[in-house]
Amino acid sequence: MVEVPFIAIEGPIGIGKTSLATKLSNHFQFHLLQEIVEENPFLSKFYDDIEAWSFQTEMFFLCNRFKQLEDIETQYLKMNKPVIADYHISKNMIFAKRTLDQDKFEKYEKIYRILTEDMPTPNIMIYLHASLDTILNRIQQRGREFEQKIEVSYLEQLSRDYEQYMNEFEILHPNIPIIRINGDKVDFIRHQTDLNQIISSVSKKLDEKTSHYE
Structure with missing residues (x-):
């Protein structure tokens, strides 16, 4: 059975996930799945007081991402329509571990595992x-x-969390290739050659996936 392409882009806040997902979606003609961010009614309060608003913020994201992926599975992947997303739902655990106290995290994790x-x-x-x-x-x-309003220390820690998360993801999912892109050296928005290199890397992985299932 041929595996329907389902690409997810991950990385810290502001790194360019949505911009890249949009460009790749247009190039490959894959359906674009964008996470709901600005619609989160708790987000502004969260950055004012992380401790007070973290649980509401994380639960909103989890429920909305769950619903999005549920729809994507039934309306696209099961219909053999490729998808590219500007997030992976497992990112929820990165933020939850960082922002929730132990009691709330344990409750959150149970809900996350079920969903x-x-x-x-x-x-x-x-x-x-x-x-x-x-x-x-x-x-x-x-x-x-x-x-x-995001504190620099929060972003710095988040970047370290993401690095650890991706290293663990690579170990836990050896059959899922990871394309790593250094944003300090690659500017796919300003330079078409940089975007072309990324497109080439993605095309190569797609070809490898296709040949594996032939």
């Missing part, structure tokens, strides 16, 4: 990473008001 136990898993991962300076510049450039 995601039979969710579709991407068969290619793209990991965008960069230095803190690059991330801060990109956050400032896109100008989301609530993101301007």
